[in-house]
Amino acid sequence: MKILVTGGAGYIGSHTCVELLERGYEITVVDDLSNSNKKAIERVKQITGKDFTFHEVNICDKAKLDEAFEVEKPDAVIHFAGLKAVGESVEKPVEYYDNNIGGTLNLIRSMREHGVFNIIFSSSATVYGDPAEIPISENCPKGMCTNPYGWTKWMIEQILTDTAKADERWKVILLRYFNPIGAHESGLIGEDPKGIPNNLVPYIAQVAVGRREALGVFGNDYDTPDGTCIRDYIHVCDLARGHVLALDHINKMTGSDVFNLGSGRGYSVMEVFHAFEKACGKTLKFEYKPRRAGDIPVCYCDPAKAKKVLGFETQFDINRMCADSWNWQSKNPYGYNECEQ
Ligand code: NAD
Ligand code: WQD
Secondary structure, three states: OEEEEEOOOOHHHHHHHHHHHHOOOEEEEEEOOOOOOHHHHHHHHHHHOOOOEEEEOOOOOHHHHHHHHHHHOOOEEEEOOOOOOHHHHHHOHHHHHHHHHHHHHHHHHHHHHOOOOEEEEEEEHHHHOOOOOOOEOOOOOOOOOOOHHHHHHHHHHHHHHHHHHHOOOOEEEEEEEOEEEOOOOOOOOOOOOOOOOOOHHHHHHHHHOOOOOOEEEEOOOOOOOOOOOEEOEEEHHHHHHHHHHHHHHHOOOOEEEEEEEOOOOOEEHHHHHHHHHHHHOOOOOEEEEOOOOOOOOEEOEOOHHHHHHHOOOOOOOHHHHHHHHHHHHHHOOOOOOOOOO
């Protein structure tokens, strides 16, 4: 089977490409490099010893996207391409709706015109909003999102579900990721945020490597054991494996289906901070800051459905996640760049 991976140069996409190649899939990557670096593609080839084609294409450009489909003739698509910075989406809603929703509509049209009807989509726990139940199962109703980024995921889920309902040739799997962290054990690929990191582990990693002074902990007055927020962190390589299992499943199913991909275990901000200190062998600085707007106190999943249907279970614990994040960051202090950009 040949898989067209949109956003395959990005953090989760590059790890999934490694997993796909190691499992014997053929791949081709479509990415406009708007939030990634071409070096990630080279490093995926280095890790796996396998070659594949790369199309530097914005999925909003239908003609160029069509060209990639014509040349590559894929059997399925894994769709990672999208903008993902929550705060930026509040500042630039039109750009987010345009890129994420417009891009996905283009992709659906292009797929249909080229007879490709299997798609796995990167959704997010953010679609649950302030969740009605903890742990969060897939039956938990989708909620009100607090930002345009979240709404793009919410709406793309609906668009893909409706597409599968209207035409039985389509098979759609929506994967709702919880909080991906960690990196490939080689330390050759990992998360490389542009500018000041929005997410917890990339921020701690930059403190550990000396690029930032101290972690700001957003709120220590939540109703949780240590007062800081609890999240369900998942190793990016576990997450990548989840995509391959979803691909195995897509051939056996009809219509659309949705799965949580998380560990089912919650860790507080301070637990992650201390696990990272242990991983890097240093004492790091932190300071308590006010709560961040839009944060929910507790979020972790019920992983039972992914286990039962896909046979998916996470393998890596928080210590391993932090050790691998540190391995990547210490070997690549400025990510794929040589110095601060
Ligand atoms: P990322 O930014 O590293 O990867 C996304 C990739 O898509 C980048 O390489 C970027 O250049 C590319 N891209 C963006 N817009 C494009 C366009 N119009 N055309 C072509 N390429 C485009 O992000 P990631 O963390 O790897 O996330 C991958 C997907 O998973 C995203 O859809 C994201 O919303 C979703 N997701 C991420 C998280 C997370 O915490 N990282 C959680 C839940 C869901
Ligand atoms: C985790 C915890 C912060 C940074 C986000 C998106 C979500 C999904 C995953 C894409 C929270 C705290 C963070 C910092 C801190 N992405 N924190 N200091 O908010 O759970 O989820 O990424 O779909 O949609 O919202 O992840 O890593 O930003 O935060 O104290 O400098 O760490 O308050 O409690 P979040 P995160």
